[in-house]
Amino acid sequence: MSRLTEDNVRVAHEIISRYPRPRSATIPLLHLAQQQDGYVTNDAIRHIGELVGATSAEVLGTATFYEMFKFEPVGKYLVNICRTMSCALMGGEELMHHAEHRLGIKAGSTTPDGMFTLEHAECQAACTEAPTLQVNYRYRFRVTPETFDALIDDLAAGRLDSEIPAHGTVARIRQHIPAERGVGAVPPEDATNAPSWMTVAEAPK
Amino acid sequence: MTGTTYTHAPGFVAGDRPQIVTARFQYEDSYTLERALATDGYAGLRAALSRSATEVHDEVKAATVLGRGGAGFPAGTKWGLTPAGVWPRYLVVNGDESEPGTYKDRLLMERDPHQLIEGCLIACYAAGLSQCFLYIRGEMALAQERVAAALNEAYAAGYVGRNILGSDFSLDIVLHWGAGAYVVGEETALIESLEGNRGMPRLKPPFFPAAIGLYGKPTIVNNVETMANLPWLMRNGSAAYTAIGSATSPGTRMVAVSGHVKRPGVYEIINGTTTFRDLLYGEEFCGGIRDNNELKAFVPGGGSAPWFLPDQLDLPFEGRLIGAAGSMAGSGAVMVMDDTTDIPNAALTLTRFYAHESCGKCTPCREGGTWLMRILDRVVAGQGTHRDLDQLLEVGATICPGDFPHASSERLGLAAVPFPYKMTTICFVGPSAYTPVHSALTLFRDEFEAKLVKRTFIPVTAVSVSETEAAL
Ligand SMILES: Cc1cc2nc3c(=O)[nH]c(=O)nc-3n(C[C@H](O)[C@H](O)[C@H](O)COP(=O)(O)O)c2cc1C
Ligand code: SF4
Numbered sequence: 001m002s003r004l005t006e007d008n009v010r011v012a013h014e015i016i017s018r019y020p021r022p023r024s025a026t027i028p029l030l031h032l033a034q035q036q037d038g039y040v041t042n043d044a045i046r047h048i049g050e051l052v053g054a055t056s057a058e059v060l061g062t063a064t065f066y067e068m069f070k071f072e073p074v075g076k077y078l079v080n081i082c083r084t085m086s087c088a089l090m091g092g093e094e095l096m097h098h099a100e101h102r103l104g105i106k107a108g109s110t111t112p113d114g115m116f117t118l119e120h121a122e123c124q125a126a127c128t129e130a131p132t133l134q135v136n137y138r139y140r141f142r143v144t145p146e147t148f149d150a151l152i153d154d155l156a157a158g159r160l161d162s163e164i165p166a167h168g169t170v171a172r173i174r175q176h177i178p179a180e181r182g183v184g185a186v187p188p189e190d191a192t193n194a195p196s197w198m199t200v201a202e203a204p205k
Numbered sequence: 206m207t208g209t210t211y212t213h214a215p216g217f218v219a220g221d222r223p224q225i226v227t228a229r230f231q232y233e234d235s236y237t238l239e240r241a242l243a244t245d246g247y248a249g250l251r252a253a254l255s256r257s258a259t260e261v262h263d264e265v266k267a268a269t270v271l272g273r274g275g276a277g278f279p280a281g282t283k284w285g286l287t288p289a290g291v292w293p294r295y296l297v298v299n300g301d302e303s304e305p306g307t308y309k310d311r312l313l314m315e316r317d318p319h320q321l322i323e324g325c326l327i328a329c330y331a332a333g334l335s336q337c338f339l340y341i342r343g344e345m346a347l348a349q350e351r352v353a354a355a356l357n358e359a360y361a362a363g364y365v366g367r368n369i370l371g372s373d374f375s376l377d378i379v380l381h382w383g384a385g386a387y388v389v390g391e392e393t394a395l396i397e398s399l400e401g402n403r404g405m406p407r408l409k410p411p412f413f414p415a416a417i418g419l420y421g422k423p424t425i426v427n428n429v430e431t432m433a434n435l436p437w438l439m440r441n442g443s444a445a446y447t448a449i450g451s452a453t454s455p456g457t458r459m460v461a462v463s464g465h466v467k468r469p470g471v472y473e474i475i476n477g478t479t480t481f482r483d484l485l486y487g488e489e490f491c492g493g494i495r496d497n498n499e500l501k502a503f504v505p506g507g508g509s510a511p512w513f514l515p516d517q518l519d520l521p522f523e524g525r526l527i528g529a530a531g532s533m534a535g536s537g538a539v540m541v542m543d544d545t546t547d548i549p550n551a552a553l554t555l556t557r558f559y560a561h562e563s564c565g566k567c568t569p570c571r572e573g574g575t576w577l578m579r580i581l582d583r584v585v586a587g588q589g590t591h592r593d594l595d596q597l598l599e600v601g602a603t604i605c606p607g608d609f610p611h612a613s614s615e616r617l618g619l620a621a622v623p624f625p626y627k628m629t630t631i632c633f634v635g636p637s638a639y640t641p642v643h644s645a646l647t648l649f650r651d652e653f654e655a656k657l658v659k660r661t662f663i664p665v666t667a668v669s670v671s672e673t674e675a676a677l
């Protein structure tokens with residue numbers, strides 16, 4: 001159970017500063033918390049509420065709407081196998097059966113060693129490359145039982161550590177707006193003039 | 206000519222056709238600022254900044270850039286719908302791509318983030334939008350990394366931020382990312398999500414984003430591909446743009462063809478004139494149905510679109526024509542089913558998707574979608590009855606009362622019912638749960654009937670006690 005670390009609070013403030021209203025940072029901060037702890041803890045929810053000016057209940061309400069946020073530990077690798085139409089037409093269901101046998105668990109559960117969590121996923125926007133899966137949101141295309149097994153072996157042996165970070169980290173590159181270049185976010189109440197480049201006054205419609 | 210593929214752009218197939226949004230895909234390093242600048246990058250922005258905002262807006266209007274996110278509304282017209290004199294105005298770019306079958310925005314973000322950034326700059330300049338939020342689907346790690354890196358480069362080089370290229374045009378583009386919820390792709394839900402809330406759609410009226418959007422201010426929501434068209438348009442002008450494609454659907458369009466074809470792929474096609482037959486059978490496209498099987502049916506425009514039959518193969522990919530024929534061009538996603546396809550099961554994979562993705566705000570969608578999924582599940586499992594098939598249609602009628610669009614069929618003697626439908630829900634998720642059920646049941650009812658339980662009822666009066674005992 002942990003609040004955001006000092007370093008992450010700095011990142012959080014940078015993220016918050018980009019939005020006209022702090023609450024817009026809620027989802028990015030939930031990702032930050034999940035990156036820190038692997039899942040979203042109650043303390044992190046409270047802390048995010050303090051940072052963005054919302055109650056814990058509001059943050060929890062937002063968090064529970066979105067599938068990527070987990071509220072208890074999941075495996076180091078979250079394996080999502082697509083089951084929507086294009087993948088189903090190309091053998092997605094069979095792939096899931098194979099995965100369940102290979103990992104010895106049913107979809108929706110985690111291997112006893114805490115390495116793999118297996119889940120059904122919906123359309124992953126890679127439909128021409130069906131059947132697809134994601135491991136911690138990194139793609140594998142046209143997956144066969146053989147390539148699935150090789151993937152699991154590689155992950156278990158740590159051979160993909162440089163490509164696939166542990167669950168919680170999505171993008172490893174963050175946007176950073178240099179202070180001298182950024183315009184800065186202004187609360188909507190304080191930005192009621194036309195932007196400077198809109199020279200022609202608008203006639204009321 | 207069978208098209209060129211690149212290992213660095215999985216799924217994309219280049220052909221001997223005009224490339225408005227994919228020209229840079231051939232380069233392995235297409236996502237870097239260096240490559241962008243070596244290949245006309247930000248020249249469209251320079252062209253735009255050399256003219257007044259109104260002139261740029263007029264140019265986009267003249268080109269009739271149709272929205273590529275689903276509804277096909279002209280971008281230039283949309284930008285003009287903000288109430289006069291109300292500021293600030295925002296741009297929210299929809300990179301939530303999750304409509305079943307759709308695969309194009311992710312490629313555009315991963316392969317050419319600078320083109321997207323340039324498009325956003327042009328739109329904000331033309332429409333007077335003072336901040337841009339680029340909302341990328343949560344599950345797209347690589348797209349988020351590529352866009353973040355590109356924004357960092359672009360800020361450092363003076364293409365984004367304060368006084369862009371030394372002009373008085375200043376704009377922040379903020380990378381925002383979701384966390385997994387299909388319905389967030391709906392524009393008002395996208396705004397709710399960007400405000401930090403549960404991503405549930407708002408009721409229109411009054412919440413038309415152009416009038417009351419992000420933080421209650423006028424907001425333009427546009428798709429990633431729509432934005433990606435703008436740099437080319439600014440470099441080449443609206444006359445060159447409308448010279449490609451058809452009069453009602455100018456330019457090109459990204460279309461993903463998936464399922465049972467020989468070469469599934471993402472193609473930049475000439476808008477409005479390329480037919481489904483070209484796409485499915487043409488040598489430069491998919492090259493035919495896999496194993497030379499027969500085509501059974503196809504979904505023309507994403508999982509929400511009513512299904513087409515081989516009867517519709519000669520239709521061009523053109524929004525109005527597809528609408529009149531009973532479906533929609535939607536998000537440019539064609540899903541192909543050959544004659545080995547188990548149709549009820551295929552319909553289930555879509556209905557389950559929409560039932561699962563319902564946000565729960567409207568009862569007909571929340572309850573109806575789940576009912577449809579459960580009944581269909583039962584039928585697919587071989588445990589359905591005739592009553593179940595009727596019930597599917599009854600539940601559907603509570604979501605979409607009245608005639609529901611469908612394709613024409615010579616085999617069934619059916620005439621087309623044109624798009625759209627009436628609906629009792631706030632957004633299209635509810636109707637979309639019904640669409641595959643309705644299409645499949647209307648066009649392939651015999652396949653459902655073949656799955657029903659076969660019970661033979663022996664009338665009680667006709668059976669003597671001794672017969673019953675003998676049976677036991
Ligand atoms: C349930 C639902 C999901 C949608 N998902 C997306 C999406 O993922 N990406 C997108 O660009 N548009 C999506 N749309 C359409 C948007 O609401 C909106 O019309 C579009 O982003 C506008 O951009 P355009 O005019 O450039 O097409 C969706 C609509 C609905 C009803
Ligand atoms: S139709 Fe479904 S997803 Fe859309 S607002 Fe209503 S309940 Fe939510």
